[in-house]
Amino acid sequence: MELRHLRYFVAVAEERHFGRAAARLHMAQPPLSQQIRRLESELGLQLLRRTTRRVELTPAGEAYLLRARQILAAVSSAAGEAQRVAAGLQGRLVIGCVGSATYSLLPQLVRTLREELPEVEVAVQGEMLAPDQAQALADGRIDLGLLRPPVDDESLRVDVLRADRLIVAVPDGHRLASRRRIRLPELAGEDFVMHAGGGRSVMYDTVLARCREAGFEPLIRHEVSETSTLVTFVAAGLGIAVVPEPVSELLVPGIAYRALTGPASVELAAATRADDDAPHLARALAVLKGLVR
Template sequence: MELRHLRYFQAVAEERHFGRAADRLHMAQPPLSQQIRQLEAELGVTLFERTTRRVDLTPAGEAYLVRVRAILRAVDAASEEAQRIGAGLEGRLELGCVGSATYSLLPALARSLREQLPGVEVAFQGEMLTGDQVAALRAGTIDLALMRPPGESADFADLAISTLRQERFLVVLPAAHRLAAAAEVSLGDLRDEDLIVHAGHGRSAMYSAVLGLCRSAGFEPRVGHEVAETSTLVTFVAGGLGVAIVPEPVAALVVEGTVYRPLAGEARIDLVLATRADDDSAALRRAVEVLRSQVAQ
């Protein structure tokens, strides 16, 4: 028995006429009649009562039609689902975001993905440090990472990493700080300040970036606190526990008692997207297209 036998049976059962069923199936009537007889022989039951005027279903045929319709609907649905998944129109993705992207990019990106890929279930993990995103990509718990460049000290050949945009630096200051009214803040102005930074030990690319900026200005930074989340970092600044250097999009996070001022100079930090190099998911490709379009806007 093949699926075509079930489709032949359904056509005859619905048309109640071999000639009309043959026309519907775009085939000649004699082969259709032969296929139905073969199906009945295989099942060992009579599905149709045939007269010179009409074709009726037997009780066995009525019951068989109910099952056949369900089977063919399931087969058609499976085919459509496979085609949609193959085209990237259905599926599930998990995206990780560093803190600055969580506040500046994620809201608009989530809306765009819902609008343009409504059949793709997308989950987000915000406030993820770069090192944690690299580990999550390799573990398969996220599929796409919005993060900072992970550095050159390790082998990242298993990841596909590309730059989305470059972002300048801002300094987050308590509102009552002596530099709060300045048009911009230089690195030298921060020489004697307690710095609040993202967690070090390879987990955060921003930790390395901030230390590199300070050392390039000729001083070793005085780290007061290390934190895992950007929201905590800005909150600590609001509490007067120190100052911080952050990428410009963090300014989307408004916390009472803080001000953002440009960091003098041309220093920039990349925001990159990363995926597993061997991930050829069509849904992922479509999501990356939406993401790049969102960033371009």
């Protein structure tokens, strides 16, 4: 039995006439009649009652028609799905994201992906530090990482998207809250709330390096893994923090964001597995880069 036999049977069953079915199938009537007889012989039952004027379905033929239509529809659906996947219009995408981008770029990215690629299922893991994202990419737990470079894993492809300026987050009653701009050396002696150290956060190393360049060692009182926790600690008066500018999108009562003088910034990059050539990932990256531009 072949799919064409099912198509032949469905055409005859729907037309109730061999001549009209043959014309619909663009074939001669005798070969069509022969193929239907072979199908019935293979099944060992009669599907059609033939008269001189029309063709009627037997009860077995009615049941077989229902299944034949389902099979042909499933085959057509499978072909369409494969074509959409090959074109990058269907698939599943898991995105990891550092905290600062979670509250700024990520919402717009997910909305745009849903609009432009509605058949791509998007899942998000926010508040992931860069080393955690690199490991999750290597393990296949995420497909796209929005992280802060550098990334040392050669199995990953890293494309810098933009540079985010560094700003200062202070409690709104802090002595520096009334200032529009703050110089980094003015933070010497302040209690700092930092992202996790020990190689777990690019921001920890970045802020530490900037402070040392400014001539002081920051007094690190608290280390946290999540940007939302860091901002909450600052709002509670537990210290100040140097953060990427997009963190200011996270509005929490009791906190003030102030500009930091100088050219200090930190990069945001898109990271993927170097051997991942999934078409829907390529489309998602194009959407992402378009948003950043």
